[in-house]
Amino acid sequence: MSPSTVTVTGSGIDPVAIRRDFPILEQQINGHALAYLDNAATSQKPTAVLAVLDQYYRRDNANVHRGIHELSRRATSAFEDARSRVGRFVGANDPGEVIFTRGTTEAINLMAHGWGLEFLNEGDEILLTTMEHHSNVVPWQLVARRTGAVLKWLELDDEGRLRLEALDRTVNSRTRLVSLTHVSNALGTVNPVADIVRAVRYRSEAVVLIDGAQAVPHLPVDVAALDCDAYAFSGHKMCGPTGIGVLWARRSLLDAMPPFQGGGEMIRIVRRESSTWADLPHKFEAGTPDIAGAIGLGTAVQYLEGIGMSRIARHEREVLHYALDRMSTVRDLRIFGPSDPCERSGVISFTLSDAHPHDIATILDAEGIAIRAGHHCAQLVMRHFGVAATARASFYFYNTTEDVDRLVEGLETVRTVFA
Amino acid sequence: MESPSIGSLYQDLILEHYRRPRNQGELPDRTADVHVANPVCGDEIRLQLKIAGGIIEQARFVGSGCSISQASASMMTSLLEGRSLTDAEALAKRFGDMMRGDADAARDRRLGDLRALQGVSKFPVRIKCAMLGFDALRKPLEHNSAISGGP
Numbered sequence: 001m002s003p004s005t006v007t008v009t010g011s012g013i014d015p016v017a018i019r020r021d022f023p024i025l026e027q028q029i030n031g032h033a034l035a036y037l038d039n040a041a042t043s044q045k046p047t048a049v050l051a052v053l054d055q056y057y058r059r060d061n062a063n064v065h066r067g068i069h070e071l072s073r074r075a076t077s078a079f080e081d082a083r084s085r086v087g088r089f090v091g092a093n094d095p096g097e098v099i100f101t102r103g104t105t106e107a108i109n110l111m112a113h114g115w116g117l118e119f120l121n122e123g124d125e126i127l128l129t130t131m132e133h134h135s136n137v138v139p140w141q142l143v144a145r146r147t148g149a150v151l152k153w154l155e156l157d158d159e160g161r162l163r164l165e166a167l168d169r170t171v172n173s174r175t176r177l178v179s180l181t182h183v184s185n186a187l188g189t190v191n192p193v194a195d196i197v198r199a200v201r202y203r204s205e206a207v208v209l210i211d212g213a214q215a216v217p218h219l220p221v222d223v224a225a226l227d228c229d230a231y232a233f234s235g236h237k238m239c240g241p242t243g244i245g246v247l248w249a250r251r252s253l254l255d256a257m258p259p260f261q262g263g264g265e266m267i268r269i270v271r272r273e274s275s276t277w278a279d280l281p282h283k284f285e286a287g288t289p290d291i292a293g294a295i296g297l298g299t300a301v302q303y304l305e306g307i308g309m310s311r312i313a314r315h316e317r318e319v320l321h322y323a324l325d326r327m328s329t330v331r332d333l334r335i336f337g338p339s340d341p342c343e344r345s346g347v348i349s350f351t352l353s354d355a356h357p358h359d360i361a362t363i364l365d366a367e368g369i370a371i372r373a374g375h376h377c378a379q380l381v382m383r384h385f386g387v388a389a390t391a392r393a394s395f396y397f398y399n400t401t402e403d404v405d406r407l408v409e410g411l412e413t414v415r416t417v418f419a
Numbered sequence: 420m421e422s423p424s425i426g427s428l429y430q431d432l433i434l435e436h437y438r439r440p441r442n443q444g445e446l447p448d449r450t451a452d453v454h455v456a457n458p459v460c461g462d463e464i465r466l467q468l469k470i471a472g473g474i475i476e477q478a479r480f481v482g483s484g485c486s487i488s489q490a491s492a493s494m495m496t497s498l499l500e501g502r503s504l505t506d507a508e509a510l511a512k513r514f515g516d517m518m519r520g521d522a523d524a525a526r527d528r529r530l531g532d533l534r535a536l537q538g539v540s541k542f543p544v545r546i547k548c549a550m551l552g553f554d555a556l557r558k559p560l561e562h563n564s565a566i567s568g569g570p
């Protein structure tokens with residue numbers, strides 16, 4: 001494939017130019033150009049992010065909020081600037097409400113410990129969906145076991161959409177928490193979060209937590225417009241480094257919650273018997289944070305803003321449409337998730353005749369095409385569809401229709417091997 | 420176009436065992452029953468053996484998963500029947516050698532159809548799949564060597 005054959009999509013994104021920002025994409029894998037289609041697992045990092053990490057360690061490295069010296073001042077201001085920028089990126093204008101975590105998993109666990117264990121009692125109901133990533137299931141199972149709270153589930157329909165009509169029955173005055181994903185990592189389903197929040201508010205006083213791990217990288221997100229109470233996401237899926245993510249939550253909620261971990265950075269005064277807590281957001285950031293990671297995420301956000309989230313979403317939609325069309329020509333291919341492309345993001349979960357997803361992934365890998373195979377940390381979704389695993393191709397703004405062509409060719413190879 | 424390495428991995432014999440696994444089913448009079456799973460991909464094998472006097476009289480399995488894991492279990496059970504536990508242990512060791520890329524092991528006739536899996540050694544992430552059936556076999560073997568005081 002020569003780069004000159006790459007088409008500029010109607011979104012105005014020029015993939016040739018964009019791909020120059022991602023040197024990792026230029027390599028050969030098993031003798032073929034890399035087609036990286038595993039973006040739901042993690043995204044690649046642009047040179048701007050790599051450079052800022054390097055520059056931070058070369059020039060500005062120091063601990064934050066501690067030193068009086070120049071380097072500490074620089075590190076602290078870069079770290080706090082990143083916080084403000086990442087917050088604004090999702091419509092959170094109060095940096096005190098933006099807590100840096102290791103990622104979505106830690107953000108949800110922070111809520112489970114800080115809010116769940118503190119405020120849930122026996123018989124209280126936690127509403128989850130069977131679309132959730134394990135990181136939005138297991139923490140609540142642990143909380144339920146310790147508090148006596150009860151887990152309730154919103155089910156999926158045949159196309160992997162939430163059965164929203166059941167909200168009427170499942171949300172009531174005992175519902176204390178509703179936690180659900182914005183976009184499914186296993187199916188690509190985009191949930192109408194604002195509508196769901198409205199429906200929940202109408203029927204209960206429940207706290208609403210949204211897992212935005214698959215949304216923030218791909219769509220414009222505004223937590224104020226969604227009207228949720230808390231929102232979690234990971235940096236590494238949106239061009240940022242691994243090891244950094246965010247929990248945004250309303251100040252009133254965070255003020256009421258006890259600290260998650262104890263240590264340096266999160267205290268005001270420590271006495272022998274007890275201590276008082278630092279102001280938000282530091283109350284929830286015990287110990288030395290991932291300073292470089294936060295700064296890298298700030299730069300990633302700046303990079304994404306430079307392209308524009310609406311353009312990114314539009315480009316991915318075009319690649320998705322193209323992929324759904326092309327893949328529908330592959331015989332014996334079963335695609336999971338909503339049939340209406342407008343209800344899904346750039347994630348395509350599929351199976352192909354009797355080829356096991358792992359075999360599909362191995363054959364594609366031999367042709368330089370990286371996809372994921374397995375249960376995608378969503379075993380409840382797999383069970384819903386009666387499969388042990390699926391193969392999953394997931395796109396980002398640097399993917400092209402040529403990547404899709406390669407995928408489809410690779411799938412034809414799978415068909416010949418397993419014919 | 421099919422790359423040569425993929426051809427070497429997915430031998431016809433593997434696909435044939437995958438589609439028509441031998442020794443599938445349960446053994447009502449089993450003496451050993453082991454369930455193993457690979458949590459990463461969800462591959463599962465339940466291996467049942469009827470062992471008497473140190474001899475594996477019958478071997479059956481039920482499982483689900485990729486072609487490599489299921490073909491390997493099918494091939495393995497075909498070789499186990501009528502073999503002593505000591506023999507089975509040697510076989511398992513030989514198969515492990517082949518997975519580590521040992522060319523002598525890959526030519527060892529005792530491995531029977533399992534030799535078709537030699538290409539897996541070049542796909543490190545898939546070795547676990549090929550080993551799953553043998554992982555299930557390990558427990559009865561260890562049990563045996565514990566009783567008999569070593570192989």
Ligand SMILES: Cc1ncc(COP(=O)(O)O)c(C=O)c1O
Nearest residue numbers: 103104105133135185211213234
């Ligand atoms: C929907 C969803 N939630 C949560 C997570 C967990 O994110 P992390 O592993 O970055 O904590 C992921 C990513 O794997 C995800 O896709």
